[in-house]
Amino acid sequence: MASGTVVPPSTHGRGLKGLSLATIATISLALVLVFYYAPLDADQGFIQKIFYIHVPLAIVSLCGFIFGGVLAIGHLRTGDRRWDMRSYVAIHMALIFGVGALITGSIWAKASWGHWWVWNEPTLVSFLIVVLLFATYQPLRFAIEDPMLQARYASVFAVVAGAFVPLNFIAVRLAQQYVHPRVLTLAGGNLPGSMRLTFLISLVGITLLYVTLWRYEMTAKNARMQVRRLRRTLLGDDAVPGYGRSAAPS
């Protein structure tokens, strides 16, 4: 951005304290419900408690990838690099949540099936494919030095890969071989009331955590950009060192 350009102040930090407190309260409530309210599963017993962390992490991660794609459309439509930054942070956060879902899923698989990973299970493999697909997002950005070109290519990638996520989900649902029990369906599923409530609170908690961390990171990135802008305004263009090659939007 040219020096002297008036940039509206970032609003990502506004209400962050309240959001953080709501996240902590919801996750604490979810943990209490998981361990003291939800009954033990008749089939899996205590191991099923992993469900309340693993499934929300996976759902929020997949929604985060789609969210990143939607934000990238904003960049392609307007050319405003702030949309690229939002999309980058959304995908970055979703990837962290995706890794969390993979690790907790692996632990659950080991406890339940005796194996850390099962390659003939479509849900697991398709989720791994989505995570690996988005794992290439950062190297793709890093490979392009020109910031404008980097933002545009990354946005195209985010939109296409984001569209792949629901398609992948539908394809797995249509697959014949089911190892994962289908406890959540549009028709209501077969979770008992107390388990359903606990799951929903966990899902809300993890969603709030995603939104809070996304806003934290956006606030931090905006603060750094404001410092650079201030330096440029006060000391001139020469006083601002270049970013160098970076995967993050500059």
Next chain:
Amino acid sequence: MSALLTLATAPALPLHSAGKYVAGAYIVFVALILIYVAIMARRLTRTERDLAELRREVEATQSHEEPDRDLTGAAR
């Protein structure tokens, strides 16, 4: 208060063979958050350092400009 009583009277968690796996899954979740917070704290420290450096540079620039302005004023 009633929530605390509920917790106090709640049955012990069945931490037998499955306990280590459940604990492991939740520890992974907490560890991910802690690592993320640590990275954010490091970035915040860097931003704070940049701000302090910027303040020093601006003050140094202003102190260089002040004597020049005084000299110009005196010459008039």
